[in-house]
Amino acid sequence: MVRVIMLSPPGGGKGTHSRWLTRQTGAAHISSGDLLRAEVARGSRLGRRVAAYTARGDLVPDDLIFRILMPAVVAAARDTGGYVLDGFPRTMPQALRSADWGSEFSLTSQAVIYLNAPEEELVKRLLDRAQREGRADDTLGVIRHRLAVFVSETAPLVDYYRGRGILLELSTDRPEADVQADLRDWLESRGLMPSLDPRH
Numbered sequence: 001m002v003r004v005i006m007l008s009p010p011g012g013g014k015g016t017h018s019r020w021l022t023r024q025t026g027a028a029h030i031s032s033g034d035l036l037r038a039e040v041a042r043g044s045r046l047g048r049r050v051a052a053y054t055a056r057g058d059l060v061p062d063d064l065i066f067r068i069l070m071p072a073v074v075a076a077a078r079d080t081g082g083y084v085l086d087g088f089p090r091t092m093p094q095a096l097r098s099a100d101w102g103s104e105f106s107l108t109s110q111a112v113i114y115l116n117a118p119e120e121e122l123v124k125r126l127l128d129r130a131q132r133e134g135r136a137d138d139t140l141g142v143i144r145h146r147l148a149v150f151v152s153e154t155a156p157l158v159d160y161y162r163g164r165g166i167l168l169e170l171s172t173d174r175p176e177a178d179v180q181a182d183l184r185d186w187l188e189s190r191g192l193m194p195s196l197d198p199r200h
């Protein structure tokens with residue numbers, strides 16, 4: 001079962017393509033943003049601490065992230081043997097700690113998919129989504145801040161995973177079906193996805 005990390009700036013398409021990959025593979029979809037929003041919606045003390053960061057577009061501190069996410073990752077990996085991580089890791093300390101954790105539990109990530117599009121396209125998508133979903137952090141000022149946080153905190157992970165030889169970089173400034181075809185080809189070529197081609 002496939003174990004993949006999806007990396008993208010806000011609006012880059014990691015949610016959309018994570019859901020697709022989950023349908024294709026049966027691996028568990030774990031969205032850090034969804035788990036955090038669920039915690040906020042519960043109104044717990046932890047949720048109130050989380051909301052103070054997410055509302056501003058700042059990253060939630062790593063210790064809270066590990067506390068909320070790790071039980072979900074462990075359960076999912078146990079149930080399905082795989083995962084599609086959507087939004088996690090997104091800092092170097094998160095990446096290093098989850099790599100340690102992965103080797104400890106024999107759940108090392110096999111591939112990292114980095115999805116990107118021009119900044120103005122990202123902003124446009126997020127503003128469109130704001131109309132449909134009304135997420136508290138999809139306002140122009142917070143969007144710009146989230147994009148800046150991506151550049152300073154998360155972009156270094158691209159080089160880190162490239163150096164480990166597991167990175168695929170794809171532009172999402174084109175039809176979803178084209179992105180998915182490239183993603184499928186690459187995962188198939190690495191034996192990470194069952195082939196659609198009957199000759200294989």
Ligand code: ADP
Binds near residue numbers: 054
């Ligand atoms: P987006 O990629 O559009 O910003 P997400 O739903 O992935 O949307 O994340 C929403 C917010 O949740 C982030 O702005 C951040 O505050 C918080 N968050 C999500 N994942 C993480 C993480 N791995 N580490 C720290 N904060 C996170």
